[in-house]
Amino acid sequence: MTGPRPQAAALALRFASRDHPVRHLVQECRTALRHRYSVGLTLAADAAQAWRVSLCAEGPLAAQGESLQINLGEGPCVQALDQEDPVLADDLDHTSATRHWPxxxxxxxxHGIHAVFALPLVHRSRPARPSGLVLSLYRDRPGPADETDLRTAQDHAEAAELLLLTAPAPDDDATHAWLLPADAVVHQALGMISYRHSLTTGQALALLRAHAHTTGSDLTTLAHAIVHAGLTLPDPPDTGSPRN
Known part of the structure; x- marks a missing residue:
C-alpha cells in the first residue's frame, strides 16, 4: 500500500479524538454500508504464530464470525493475511472457496453466516508495529459484494490502520493499548499455560485452541477459567507434567 486514500485520511481524522476511535470507526462503517453487513476488525499481533485478536465487531454475525476464526486459527481473515490479498468468499457452501478453511x-x-469478504492491510514499512489488519464483512446470504460497498469498506480499513499507526507504541512486555479486555485475559492465560507446561507461546496457543475446540468453548471463556478459576489444561502429548 503506497498511501491512504483521501477518504481514509478524512475518516481517521474524524474519529482520532474520540475514546475507542477504532470501535466508532467500525460502527460508522456498518452504517455507511446501510447495515447490509456485519463488520469485524481483526489485528494480527503475531502472524508467525497465527495469533490474532478481534478489535471490534458490529452487527449480529460479526462477533461469532470473528470468534470462530480466532478459536480455530483458520478462516478468510487468516487466509487474507497470509496471502496479503482480499478473500471474497461469496458463498460458504462452495468448497472451492472454502477449501483452505473447511x-x-x-x-x-x-451460525447463519453465508458470505464473508476479508480485506487485509499489511504493514510492510514498520516491522515494529503489528503485522496486519483485516476488516471483514459478514452476510447472512450468498452472493457477490457490491463494488461500491467494497470500496467503502476499504476506506474504513485504511482509516483504522492510520488510527492504529498513530497509537502510542507499547513496551514489549505491556498489553497492547488497543486490545479489548477479553483479549488481555487470553494473553494472561497463554503465559500461565506456557509456564505450567513448559511450552512456547505458540504451543500454548495451540493447546488452548485444541481444548476450546474439544469442549465446545471459546478462547475468552476458557482463558477466564484458567486465570480466575484455577483451571489447568491436560498435558499435551509428550510434554511431561506441568510445572507448579
Missing part, C-alpha cells in the same frame, strides 16, 4: 466454513454456516 471447519470454519461449516461452523460459520451453522
Amino acid at each position: 471447519v470454519y466454513a461449516q461452523q460459520a454456516r451453522a
Whole structure:
C-alpha cells in the first residue's frame, strides 16, 4: 500500500479524538454500508504464530464470525493475511472457496453466516508495529459484494490502520493499548499455560485452541477459567507434567 486514500485520511481524522476511535470507526462503517453487513476488525499481533485478536465487531454475525476464526486459527481473515490479498468468499457452501478453511466454513454456516469478504492491510514499512489488519464483512446470504460497498469498506480499513499507526507504541512486555479486555485475559492465560507446561507461546496457543475446540468453548471463556478459576489444561502429548 503506497498511501491512504483521501477518504481514509478524512475518516481517521474524524474519529482520532474520540475514546475507542477504532470501535466508532467500525460502527460508522456498518452504517455507511446501510447495515447490509456485519463488520469485524481483526489485528494480527503475531502472524508467525497465527495469533490474532478481534478489535471490534458490529452487527449480529460479526462477533461469532470473528470468534470462530480466532478459536480455530483458520478462516478468510487468516487466509487474507497470509496471502496479503482480499478473500471474497461469496458463498460458504462452495468448497472451492472454502477449501483452505473447511471447519470454519461449516461452523460459520451453522451460525447463519453465508458470505464473508476479508480485506487485509499489511504493514510492510514498520516491522515494529503489528503485522496486519483485516476488516471483514459478514452476510447472512450468498452472493457477490457490491463494488461500491467494497470500496467503502476499504476506506474504513485504511482509516483504522492510520488510527492504529498513530497509537502510542507499547513496551514489549505491556498489553497492547488497543486490545479489548477479553483479549488481555487470553494473553494472561497463554503465559500461565506456557509456564505450567513448559511450552512456547505458540504451543500454548495451540493447546488452548485444541481444548476450546474439544469442549465446545471459546478462547475468552476458557482463558477466564484458567486465570480466575484455577483451571489447568491436560498435558499435551509428550510434554511431561506441568510445572507448579
